[in-house]
Amino acid sequence: MTLTEIKQALADRHLRPLASLGQNFLFDQNICRQIVAALAPAAGDRVLEIGPGLGALTERLLELDLRLTALEIDKGLCAYLRDKFGRSPNFTLVEGDAAQTLPTLSGPDRAIGNLPYNVATPLLVTLLQLPAPPRRCVFMLQKEMAARLAAAPRTKSYGAVSVLLQTYYRVEPLRTLRGQVFYPAPAVDSTVVALTLREDRPAFGADRQREFYQFVRRGFSQRRKKLRNLIPAFAGDQRAEELTVSEWGEFFQMQSEKSKMQNFRAGMNLEEIFDIVDEHDRVIGSAPRAEVHARGLRHRAAHVLIFNAAGDVLIQLRAPNKYRHPNTWDSSAAGHVDSGEDYLAAALRETREELGVTVSAGELREIAYLRACAETGQEFVKVYEVRHDGPFRLQAAEVAAVRWIAVPALERWMRERAADFAPALPYLLGRLRCQPR
Numbered sequence: 038m039t040l041t042e043i044k045q046a047l048a049d050r051h052l053r054p055l056a057s058l059g060q061n062f063l064f065d066q067n068i069c070r071q072i073v074a075a076l077a078p079a080a081g082d083r084v085l086e087i088g089p090g091l092g093a094l095t096e097r098l099l100e101l102d103l104r105l106t107a108l109e110i111d112k113g114l115c116a117y118l119r120d121k122f123g124r125s126p127n128f129t130l131v132e133g134d135a136a137q138t139l140p141t142l143s144g145p146d147r148a149i150g151n152l153p154y155n156v157a158t159p160l161l162v163t164l165l166q167l168p169a170p171p172r173r174c175v176f177m178l179q180k181e182m183a184a185r186l187a188a189a190p191r192t193k194s195y196g197a198v199s200v201l202l203q204t205y206y207r208v209e210p211l212r213t214l215r216g217q218v219f220y221p222a223p224a225v226d227s228t229v230v231a232l233t234l235r236e237d238r239p240a241f242g243a244d245r246q247r248e249f250y251q252f253v254r255r256g257f258s259q260r261r262k263k264l265r266n267l268i269p270a271f272a273g274d275q276r277a278e279e280l281t282v283s284e285w286g287e288f289f290q291m292q293s294e295k296s297k298m299q300n301f302r303a304g305m306n307l308e309e310i311f312d313i314v315d316e317h318d319r320v321i322g323s324a325p326r327a328e329v330h331a332r333g334l335r336h337r338a339a340h341v342l343i344f345n346a347a348g349d350v351l352i353q354l355r356a357p358n359k360y361r362h363p364n365t366w367d368s369s370a371a372g373h374v375d376s377g378e379d380y381l382a383a384a385l386r387e388t389r390e391e392l393g394v395t396v397s398a399g400e401l402r403e404i405a406y407l408r409a410c411a412e413t414g415q416e417f418v419k420v421y422e423v424r425h426d427g428p429f430r431l432q433a434a435e436v437a438a439v440r441w442i443a444v445p446a447l448e449r450w451m452r453e454r455a456a457d458f459a460p461a462l463p464y465l466l467g468r469l470r471c472q473p474r
């Protein structure tokens with residue numbers, strides 16, 4: 038639509054652009070074409086348009102082979118749109134507030150819109166909560182808002198919305214436009230951004246996603262504070278803006294698994310249950326942790342040794358409140374195998390829970406299998422090694438600190454001050470030395 042046509046359409050219907058609904062109508066034809074081209078719809082795609090207004094983008098979209106659903110709140114504009122496009126079999130108009138009508142729609146393939154500035158954030162959050170969010174979106178947004186969506190860690194614009202959006206989408210700013218391409222011209226610049234759904238996004242349902250957003254918002258609520266002062270479970274030294282998007286995801290995942298398990302145990306008044314095994318490591322029963330230890334029953338544990346690029350090994354200082362061997366140095370991560378769990382699953386879980394890093398089963402290499410004996414506290418132990426250079430986010434309840442150390446230096450330290458170490462570590466390193474690597 039040209040500027041003259043826009044003014045005429047409004048005058049014919051006795052309408053005036055409403056600032057309260059962010060009504061700034063785009064009249065530059067080339068820009069309309071570019072925005073639709075960036076959406077790149079495929080034949081037959083279901084496309085969602087938010088806030089069609091007088092239909093500047095709508096008419097370009099309907100030139101293509103697609104099915105369009107448009108969400109518009111303004112009654113006067115809805116009447117105009119029905120007159121203009123109502124005969125097209127590919128056009129459906131949904132009248133009302135998009136924040137309410139959006140969740141009732143089933144999975145559009147793509148979404149587009151020149152989004153009203155005041156509702157852009159809640160609309161984007163709602164869009165992500167659809168059971169099947171659109172694969173690609175192109176939105177025109179206020180320039181500062183677009184900068185927030187695309188922001189990198191350690192920048193002023195990086196915040197909870199950046200983390201949430203980038204968890205789901207790759208965000209690509211396409212071009213910035215001055216207010217003069219709209220009628221009436223807003224005082225601010227706008228940026229067109231393309232969003233492409235990430236293959237590796239988490240499979241959160243809407244509730245978990247809301248929790249994730251609240252969790253990240255809590256972290257960013259006082260940007261200058263260290264994260265551990267806002268989320269006590271955080272053991273590192275960083276501020277919210279220093280965590281990358283994937284680190285936020287891992288931290289949230291780790292926290293919710295830990296608290297789920299704690300709530301479950303507290304709710305059920307349960308103690309940890311271990312499998313009891315015979316001298317051949319075959320399961321012969323199960324018992325609560327306290328009983329297993331008090332009676333010296335054979336059970337299972339997994340240890341993980343993490344090596345960095347320089348070949349140094351990571352050791353952890355066990356937290357002071359640990360029941361066994363507090364304040365002593367131990368393997369990078371270690372823990373009991375829970376009842377029904379296997380060694381590998383326990384190794385992956387302990388690495389995630391204690392050190393805040395997720396490694397895959399394929400990355401862990403089994404390097405030793407130790408028989409239950411006095412030195413291992415009657416534990417059969419499988420030892421795994423993995424290459425990882427950190428950073429680590431320590432679970433404060435379990436781990437007081439970690440440090441890298443060269444293996445010869447560690448062995449020297451062990452010879453000189455054995456009491457600094459949990460007994461299993463010198464024993465398993467000694468056994469490793471005896472077996473071919």
Ligand code: SAM
Nearest residue numbers: 061062063088089090109110111134135151153
């Ligand atoms: N797409 C048109 C264009 O580019 O010229 C109009 C864009 S104008 C910036 C924003 C449009 O969104 C207006 O038509 C306005 O009435 C509509 N709108 C505002 N808030 C809305 C809401 N909550 N739900 C649906 N539409 C809304």
